[in-house]
Amino acid sequence: MIRILFIGDIIGRPGRKAVQKELPHLLAERKPDVVVANCENLAHGFGITADTIAEMTTAGIHCFTSGNHIFDKKEARTLLEDRPYVLRPMNYPPEVPGNGFITISLPENRSVTVVSMLGRAFMPPVDCPFRSMDRFLESKETDIVLVDFHGEATAEKAAFAHEFDGKVAAVIGTHTHVQTADERILPHGTAFLTDAGMTGAVNSVIGVEKDAAIRRMRTGINEHLTPAKGKYWFCGCDIRIEENGNTFIDRIMIISK
Ligand SMILES: [Fe+2]
Numbered sequence: 001m002i003r004i005l006f007i008g009d010i011i012g013r014p015g016r017k018a019v020q021k022e023l024p025h026l027l028a029e030r031k032p033d034v035v036v037a038n039c040e041n042l043a044h045g046f047g048i049t050a051d052t053i054a055e056m057t058t059a060g061i062h063c064f065t066s067g068n069h070i071f072d073k074k075e076a077r078t079l080l081e082d083r084p085y086v087l088r089p090m091n092y093p094p095e096v097p098g099n100g101f102i103t104i105s106l107p108e109n110r111s112v113t114v115v116s117m118l119g120r121a122f123m124p125p126v127d128c129p130f131r132s133m134d135r136f137l138e139s140k141e142t143d144i145v146l147v148d149f150h151g152e153a154t155a156e157k158a159a160f161a162h163e164f165d166g167k168v169a170a171v172i173g174t175h176t177h178v179q180t181a182d183e184r185i186l187p188h189g190t191a192f193l194t195d196a197g198m199t200g201a202v203n204s205v206i207g208v209e210k211d212a213a214i215r216r217m218r219t220g221i222n223e224h225l226t227p228a229k230g231k232y233w234f235c236g237c238d239i240r241i242e243e244n245g246n247t248f249i250d251r252i253m254i255i256s257k
């Protein structure tokens with residue numbers, strides 16, 4: 001059996017603190033082989049830094065998927081080249097630094113391939129995620145594949161998951177920062193959750209300080225948004241893939257006191 005713990009978008013310091021608080025007991029209880037987290041909002045809500053990635057690696061995360069905010073901080077470009085376990089979406093143009101997937105080797109000749117993919121509905125233009133996934137599956141001998149599909153539209157995520165049902169072990173959505181309660185196993189065995197949700201402050205507008213978010217919407221004037229503080233949500237899911245190919249998924253939502 002292979003067990004993967006997936007953590008939805010970690011938002012700034014409050015999100016990182018939530019990981020440090022909740023991950024130890026999840027590791028002890030669930031004993032995952034691989035821990036994957038979406039890191040696009042890790043550094044003060046926007047992008048990544050070497051320090052924040054190191055902090056989360058120390059906390060127990062093995063591999064990071066991402067999305068449209070991955071290059072918000074300049075240092076991401078070199079960071080991605082030096083750290084193959086930090087992914088940028090696979091369907092960015094080929095000249096973009098970094099990789100869209102990584103194969104993680106596990107004991108007893110097992111491995112897991114993690115793919116980061118970006119949706120196109122209500123998102124910045126990128127290459128077609130369907131064709132990108134076709135090409136990837138044609139070119140690579142892979143066994144167990146987990147895809148983080150980072151997208152705004154629920155229908156695009158469901159269509160992608162059904163298109164690759166039976167070809168990948170799991171499709172887990174991210175980006176909306178709101179967890180959906182629709183975890184299921186598709187007819188050909190792929191585990192699917194439309195959105196894993198975020199790991200960050202509950203009393204917020206999808207993780208950021210609410211007053212600034214409201215002002216921005218009322219006035220149309222862009223202003224800097226910062227991660228909200230206080231009570232947190234730790235959101236994600238736990239996927240198990242048995243030797244015979246049977247797959248299971250549990251949704252995880254922990255709310256702090
Ligand atoms: Fe995000």
Ligand SMILES: [Fe+2]
Nearest residue numbers: 067068069175
């Ligand atoms: Fe995003």
